[in-house]
Amino acid sequence: MTQLHNSINMLMHSHTNRIGRAKFGIVSALDYKNGLVKVRLQPDNCETGWICDAAISVGEATIYSPSPVGTHVFVDTAHGDGDNYVVVSRVFDSTTPPQTFTSLNNQPVSVGQFGIKIGNIELCIDKTGIKIISDIEITGNVTVSGDVKASGISLSSHTHSGVKAGTDSTSPPQ
Template sequence: MTATPYLRPNTGENSLKGAFDSLIATHINQIGPSMLVQVETVEAGGASITGKVTVRPMVQQQDALSRARPHDLIHNVPYLRLQGGTSALIIDPKPGDIGFIIISGRDHTHAVTTRKPSPPASFRQFSMQDCVYVGGFLNNGPDQFIQATDAGWRIVTPGTVSIEASEITANCDIVTSGDVRAGGISLKQHTHGGVQAGTGRSSPP
């Protein structure tokens, strides 16, 4: 007989081995596995505390007759933000993103709520309610991105780049096809007053 991955194997439940196999399989099935999920909604707080998502497991359940049964939505799932101390790269998930959930071994509700070491909130173990979201996988190509290439770093955005800093220091030449403005003065369009006509040139800055 050719085995099929879509049907449960015959464990021979009438034998002692079959009974043990069935008991072990029952315990394994009660462990919530890490799995692919799709983001349904996002509660993001901008630059404040990391938000949470509601996700839908993408791999459905099956009954004994191999009929598909969708999972329930999983709510209030903390998501990953690349952060160290007070420095972070903030890219919040969006509805439709595909990612992975990693499931805790114990009920982590208190730890998530207080953000401090805490005892488990219940005797619940390996439950999909106790998970975090890591994305994204299998998503479409982005419209804006930062890309590392062999030639250097590439920044692409259809919008504007806004930098808020006390000072910017660049140890390199800066080349632009557009204009540069400082204090409202255009590098291309500014004029000098108090000059006389002639062939003389002003000195470099």
């Protein structure tokens, strides 16, 4: 009877260990073309196979930035299946803390703000508006319903001196 009890306990323990649980991990390999990563699950340091990386949106409107090797991530399983993990999100840690933004007085984004930073390029959105620190290339028409200012000069209210009255006009900008 003791052998039967021990065998049942061993089977139950084996089955329980197969149930997947949410875990933290470190990205160990990246296949950015297919949106896949390998992750070393912590604290065991065992590596997953290729699993889906986290994305904000996929399909026609894709918002995705591949998780670099060494990034700390949070992974979970579908329906507790320990063989099918997926990256749920990336997490800040001591090696990758929140970045600071020049447009936010060298502070990280806070509640009510949204920021994207890649190198020295920044896009910040909050209730006061949108701030972009970057060169911008636009292909297509630009329509503006308000004033446009360049280096503090208003497009709608600036004047030119030395222009003759009547039908004469200034030459195009050089």
